[in-house]
Amino acid sequence: MISNAYFHPLSPIPGSKLIASNNFLTGISTLTGRSHYGLDQLHKRYGKVVRIGTDIVTVADKDMIREILVTTDYPKSIIHQGFELNGQHNLFSSRNKDFHKNRRRLVAPSFGLQYLRSLEPIMHECIHVLIKKIDELLENSKAAKGKKVLPQGHINICSFMMRLSLDIIGETAFGQSFEMVQDDVHPIPGQMAKTLRRSMQQAFNPWMKWIVPLDFSFLEFGAERVRARKAKGEKGRRADLLQYLIDAQANERVNGNGETGNDYEDMISGKLTDKAVETEASVFLIAGSETSSTAMTFTMMFLVKNPDKLAKLRDELDLATASNPRGALPTYDQVRNLPYLTGCINESLRLRPVAATGLPREVTEDVTMNGYFFPKGTILLAQFPQLHWSDEYFPQADKYIPERWIPEETPFKPVQDFTFYPFSAGTRNCVGKNFAMMEMRLILATIVLTYDISAVPNQREDYVQYITTALATESYVILMTKR
């Protein structure tokens, strides 16, 4: 430990010598889900580049983050191996550039704007169920079967956003809603969340593997859905993410790029095998549920706490949907280019990024960056939330100011490039960004148009990050009345 702290090539990097002398303390801090608070403190104390383990350095410098994520585009770190599913590399977990390039080429078009348009009716269907359910509760709060009965008009919006995003991703990635908004009893989401939380903790604390085994049986749910869709052939065809993967697999086979039959070779070269299709559908479920739901919950939290911003958003939405008959949901075309709605979402993603502990990347060759020497194998945590929270790049950084995203309205200089990374950047940026923005715009617009919403005071707002950020209490209650 002494040699790690004082004689290691990373020793000149600022930080606590005790924390730098081992990886145990940083590993343990991930068990609480609150390591983002500790990282923030460490940066405040030691500066923009801080050593937090034998071979782990957290970086909050704008130019270095750009170098790590975009310019050199370092591969993901060994930590991501914890996200291998079914023993398969996948789009999210892969550290191999060739695999990733091939898999991304096959998967990314399913998130193209044109293809996403076909998902609008599916999203609308799920949002209709939400409205019906909230209306039921507003009429009679005791309709919350088996749940805590809240005072009349009080709705746990955090729970509903989680359940709705699970239903939407269930419908689009597996062709079947989990019916969480309606019943909230499906066992798969809970089982998945528990396993993923543990797998993240094990990624930082490998010794835990011997104590708590991981239960990946939730993957069988997805695999069954994929097999069922394939078995139905043309009759089962439906425009969704799963269909896109099935069609991409068929095309690869027709074009002579199908599987070779050597399972290992096929896996490492990124071929769309049956297992790969099943795995990627599950990756969508994992990557596309808590992320969007947390972002929507926080956006609503900021809106109810800033009634002037909420009123301004309502005005923008009323104008954009003025021609709609009463009760009609806003369409994607109506909400996709609204500057204030986008500003409200961006501002929430800035203040509460879903990757609050930063993004780990691995140095593949010895390198000197900004005067710091990093030996091969160093894990660099690209700590982009520190940029989001810095007055240097975002004046009055702790305030919710959607106007800062609108050039004609901002009281500040325009937001600088390479200071805002909610969906990351470079080749490993979020493939689901368009999907998430579409979903968030539709849902937020619907809620603000359909209900008067306001704040319920004195609630906990602290948040944890195991896989992605979430409110620690899994609850945020707002007051709602039908408009």
Ligand code: HEM
């Ligand atoms: C507000 C919502 C979302 C946010 C803020 C978000 C953010 C991110 C971030 C920061 C990364 C990079 C992770 C890393 O480097 O370790 C990422 C990757 C990824 N996201 Fe998202 N995400 C969101 C929604 C979604 C949705 C809805 C999907 C799919 C339906 C999705 C699928 C993925 C996938 C597959 C990757 C890995 C991409 C690759 O490495 O090529 N995300 N996301």
